[in-house]
Amino acid sequence: MRIMLIADEPTGVLWEHLDKSILEGLDLIISCGDLPPKYLDFIVTFAPCPLFYVHGNHDDSYEYTPPTGCDCIEDKVVVYKGIRFLGIGGSQRYKDGKNQYTEKEMKAKISQINKSIKYRKGIDILVTHAPAKGLGDSEDLPHRGFECVRQLVDKHKPKYMFHGHVHMNYGPKVPRIINYNETTIVNGYRYYILDIDSSQFNYNGCIWDRIKVWFDRIITLNGYFI
Numbered sequence: 001m002r003i004m005l006i007a008d009e010p011t012g013v014l015w016e017h018l019d020k021s022i023l024e025g026l027d028l029i030i031s032c033g034d035l036p037p038k039y040l041d042f043i044v045t046f047a048p049c050p051l052f053y054v055h056g057n058h059d060d061s062y063e064y065t066p067p068t069g070c071d072c073i074e075d076k077v078v079v080y081k082g083i084r085f086l087g088i089g090g091s092q093r094y095k096d097g098k099n100q101y102t103e104k105e106m107k108a109k110i111s112q113i114n115k116s117i118k119y120r121k122g123i124d125i126l127v128t129h130a131p132a133k134g135l136g137d138s139e140d141l142p143h144r145g146f147e148c149v150r151q152l153v154d155k156h157k158p159k160y161m162f163h164g165h166v167h168m169n170y171g172p173k174v175p176r177i178i179n180y181n182e183t184t185i186v187n188g189y190r191y192y193i194l195d196i197d198s199s200q201f202n203y204n205g206c207i208w209d210r211i212k213v214w215f216d217r218i219i220t221l222n223g224y225f226i
Ligand SMILES: [Zn+2]
Pocket: 034, 056, 057, 058, 091, 129, 164, 165, 166
C-alpha cells in the first residue's frame, strides 16, 4: 500500500505547480495537521484515493471551514483495507486554542478513545499531529511531545506512527524516520511517500463492520469504515 503523508507546510508541487505524477498509484493520503483546508480540498480533488486528517494546533479554522471530501479520523479507530488507523490531533497547550491540550487533558482524551481501541482490538497505525514524548519532539513547550501518547505507543505497539508539528527545517537533528521498538515513526513534514507491506494487516472487524464495508463499497467504492 502506498501512503502519502502531508503536514505543516504546503508544498508547491502539490498546489501551485501541481505535479500529478506524485499522486499516481497512491492508496491513501494522510494529513498530520497544520495545513490550510483549501490545500486538502485541492489535493483530494486530484487524488485517486481517500484523504484522512487530524487537526494541528493551527487548524482551529476547520471548525467553520472543514476540508471537503476528506475524512477526519480523530479520536476514533478507522479501518481501511484491513488496517486500523487511530487519529489524535493537537499539540501541547502553550496558548489559547481548540487544538491544544495539557498533558492531563490529552490523557483524559485518550481514556475516552480507549473504548474505540478495545472495540477494534488494537491499532495498526497511529496518526497524530504532535510527536510522542522523546520520539522526534523538542524540549520547548510548544513542540514537546505527550507522555501519554508515548504510553499509548508502548501499550499498543502500532506498526507505524505518523506525525507532524516538528518541522524538519528547524534543525539538522530533526529526523524523518525513527525506529522505536516495533514501531516505525515517520515525520510527515511537507510530504513523504512510503510503501507499506499491507499483507501484514488483515483486520476484518465484526459482522456489523463487514456489512458496513459491503454497503460502503457499493455506495462510495472506498471500502473503509468509521
Ligand atoms: Zn503544529
